[in-house]
Amino acid sequence: xxxxxxxxxxxxxxxxxxxxxxxxxxxxxxxxxxxxxxxxxxxxxxxxxxxxxxxxxxxxxxxxxxxxxxxxxxxxxxxxxxxxxxxxxxxxxxxxxxxxxxxxxxxxxxxxxxxxxxxxxxxxxxxxxxxxxxxxxxxxxxxxxxxxxxxxxxxxxxxxxxxxxxxxxxxxxxxxxxxxxxxxxxxxxxxxxxxxxxxxxxxxxxxxxxxxxxxxxxxxxxxxxxxxxxxxxxxxxxxxxxxxxxxxxxxxxxxxxxxxxxxxxxxxxxxxxxxxxxxxxxxxxxxxxxxxxxxxxxxxxxxxxxxxxxxxxxxxxxxxxxxxxxxxxxxxxxxxxxxxxxxxxxxxxxxxxxxxxxxxxxxxxxxxxxxxxxxxxxxxxxxxxxxxxxxxxxxxxxxxxxxxxx
Numbered sequence: 569x570x571x572x573x574x575x576x577x578x579x580x581x582x583x584x585x586x587x588x589x590x591x592x593x594x595x596x597x598x599x600x601x602x603x604x605x606x607x608x609x610x611x612x613x614x615x616x617x618x619x620x621x622x623x624x625x626x627x628x629x630x631x632x633x634x635x636x637x638x639x640x641x642x643x644x645x646x647x648x649x650x651x652x653x654x655x656x657x658x659x660x661x662x663x664x665x666x667x668x669x670x671x672x673x674x675x676x677x678x679x680x681x682x683x684x685x686x687x688x689x690x691x692x693x694x695x696x697x698x699x700x701x702x703x704x705x706x707x708x709x710x711x712x713x714x715x716x717x718x719x720x721x722x723x724x725x726x727x728x729x730x731x732x733x734x735x736x737x738x739x740x741x742x743x744x745x746x747x748x749x750x751x752x753x754x755x756x757x758x759x760x761x762x763x764x765x766x767x768x769x770x771x772x773x774x775x776x777x778x779x780x781x782x783x784x785x786x787x788x789x790x791x792x793x794x795x796x797x798x799x800x801x802x803x804x805x806x807x808x809x810x811x812x813x814x815x816x817x818x819x820x821x822x823x824x825x826x827x828x829x830x831x832x833x834x835x836x837x838x839x840x841x842x843x844x845x846x847x848x849x850x851x852x853x854x855x856x857x858x859x860x861x862x863x864x865x866x867x868x869x870x871x872x873x874x875x876x877x878x879x880x881x882x883x884x885x886x887x888x889x890x891x892x893x894x895x896x897x898x899x900x901x902x903x904x905x906x907x908x909x910x911x912x913x914x915x916x917x918x919x920x921x922x923x924x925x926x927x928x929x930x931x932x933x934x935x936x937x938x939x940x941x942x943x944x945x946x947x948x949x950x951x952x953x954x955x956x957x958x959x960x961x962x963x964x965x966x967x968x969x970x971x972x973x974x
Contacts, residue, residue, distance in 0.1 A: 570600075570623070570624070570625030570626050570627070570720065570721070571599075571600055571601070571602045571621055571622075571623065571626045571627075572592055572596065572600055572601050572602065572626070572627050572629060572716065572721065573602045573618075573621050573622050573626055573627065573628045573629065573657075573661070573666075574588060574589055574592075574601065574602065574603045574629050574631065575628055575629065575630045575631065575654065575657045575658060575661070576630075576631035576654075577631075577633070577635075577636060577646075577654050579635065580631075580632075580633040580634070580635045580636050581631040581632070581633040581636075581673045584631055584633070584673045584674075584699060585603065585631055586603075587704075588629070588631070588671075588699070588709075589601050589603045591709055592713075592716075595713055595723050595724070596716070596721050596722070596723055596724060597724045600721060602621040604618075615656065615660075618656075618657055618660055619660055619664070622660060622661050622664055622666050623664075623666075625720065626666055626667075627666065627667045627669060627716065627719055627721075628657075628658075628661040628666050628667065628668045628669065629669050629671055629712075630658060630661075630668055630669065630670045630671065630691075631671050631673055631699070632670055632671065632672055632673065632676050632678070632679070632696075633673045633674060633676050634673075634674060634675065634676050636676065636679070637679055637683060647684065647685055647688070648685060655685065655687075655688065658688055658691070659687045659688065662687070662688070662690055667719065668691070668694055669694070669695075669696075669697065669712075669715070670691060670694055670696040670697070671696070671697055671698070671699045671712070672696050672697070672698050672699065673699045673700075674699075674700060674701070678691070678692055678696050679691070679692065680692060697711065697712060697715070699712075703788075706788050706789075707788050735789055735790070736789065736790055736791050737780040737783055737784060737789040737790065737791040737795060738780075738789075739776045739777070739779050739780035739783065740776070740777060740780035740781070740784075740789075740791040740794050740795040740798060741791075741794075742773075742776050743773040743774070743776040743777040743780060743795070743798040743799075743802065744773075744794060744798050746769045746770070746772060746773035746776070747769075747770060747773040747774075747777075747798055747801050747802045747805055749769060750766045750769050750770045750773070750805040750809065751801065751804075751805055753766055754766065754805070754808055754809070754812075758812065760813070760926075763809050763812045763813045764809075764813065764924050764926060764931065766805070766809040766812075767806060767809035767810060767813065767906065767907070767924050768922070768923065768924055768931065768933065770802050770805035770806040770809055771802075771806055771907065771909075771922040771923075771924075772922060772933060772940070773798060773802045773805075774798075774799055774802035774803065774806065775920070775922055775935070776798075777795050777796075777798040777799040777802060778799065779937065780795045780798075781795045781796065781799070806907070810905055810906050810907065813906050813924075813926060814905075814906070884948075884952035885903050886901050886903035886908060886925060886930070886948075886955075887901055887902050887903045887904075888900075888901060888973060888974070889901075889973075889974040890955065890971040890972065890973055890974060891971065891972055891974050892912075892914075892969065892970070892971055893970040893971070893972060894967070894969065894970065895914065897912055897913060897914045898912065898913070898974070899911070899912040899971060900912070903925060906924050906925055906926060907922075907923075907924065907925075908921075908922070908923045908924060908925050908930065908932065909921065909922050909923075910922075910923075910932060912934075917936065918936075919934045919935065919936055919941075920934070920935055920936070921933060921934045921935070921944075923944075928947055928948040929945075929946075929947060929948075930944075930945075930946040930947070930948060930955060930957075931943070931944070931945055931946075932944040932946070940962060941961060941962055942959060942960060942961045942962065943959070943960055943962075944957060944958070944959040944960075944969055945957045945958050945959075946969065946971070952973075953972060953973045954970065954971065954972050954973070955969075955970070955971040955972075956968070956969065956970045956971070957969060
């Protein structure tokens with residue numbers, strides 16, 4: 569019967585090996601898991617038992633901790649001793665071509681080829697997994713268990729595993745609330761500021777939905793269906809807000825009668841707020857005999873003081889690299905329509921930003937890991953090469969920001 573062989577060094581990862589063996593037995597059964605101190609009978613030949621346990625179809629889980637390379641009895645490393653039991657376990661597994669899965673416990677790193685004996689230099693080429701105490705239940709152990717199931721080990725019936733009791737994604741929940749508020753607000757009448765805020769919230773909701781789906785794909789949380797639905801509704805809400813902003817920019821400053829489509833060219837009564845009302849001549853009442861013949865059409869020239877308002881100029885594209893004049897950090901922006909996204913590496917921390925561009929005004933919200941931390945309200949210079957304005961953290965700190973196009 570294929571078995572799961574746990575190989576470890578006692579003074580390095582004994583506690584992790586014990587916990588792993590216990591969880592694996594609960595998942596796959598007692599007879600499947602082999603751990604030396606619990607599985608080798610008294611008086612048995614140790615190496616024969618090891619070779620038999622590794623056997624055909626078996627999988628070797630190699631636990632590597634922070635002290636895996638440090639043991640130095642008699643002034644030399646244990647791995648350099650040809651009689652080291654742990655080294656012989658690994659060598660036997662590699663010699664038998666058994667699958668070996670390195671497990672990096674805590675913050676341990678995979679050793680390089682130069683740090684290993686010749687017979688173990690295949691290890692760095694093997695794909696390793698992490699075993700972290702803080703991620704054990706929600707991510708690391710479920711991922712390891714799925715890998716073993718893919719290798720042919722069947723789980724036994726029992727209580728729910730950690731994977732089936734995952735909490736609902738908080739990011740997806742927040743995205744659902746934000747996008748719901750945007751769609752509810754769209755059912756009413758929104759002014760220009762309301763449309764801007766709605767677009768920002770819709771974009772922020774989409775970012776949170778994407779981050780939540782990433783966590784769901786990694787099996788850290790659940791909520792795949794609500795996450796996908798939130799992403800789709802967020803896209804719809806963003807399009808609706810963008811269309812509303814474009815329409816408002818084109819018609820928001822017209823008199824109400826013009827927006828309603830009333831044609832005053834054929835009306836005898838000018839609107840109360842018509843700027844050219846006083847320049848129009850009073851209507852002429854035709855004489856009765858004029859109705860006896862067909863009058864030629866009258867060509868009416870528009871008043872001289874009426875000018876056609878041109879479409880507002882579009883702001884230049886903000887896409888490209890910008891440099892913060894304060895700390896020298898570089899900011900990559902992507903601009904399309906009224907939507908803006910950006911990334912910046914500041915002090916070793918990668919920030920993401922989403923925002924809106926309306927005219928020369930730019931509003932950006934910065935965040936890390938889906939959590940908003942600051943906002944920037946910037947104005948674009950006349951030459952399109954400088955953005956300046958106030959940046960404020962959610963803790964209340966404020967600073968003047970100047971960005972220049974690179």
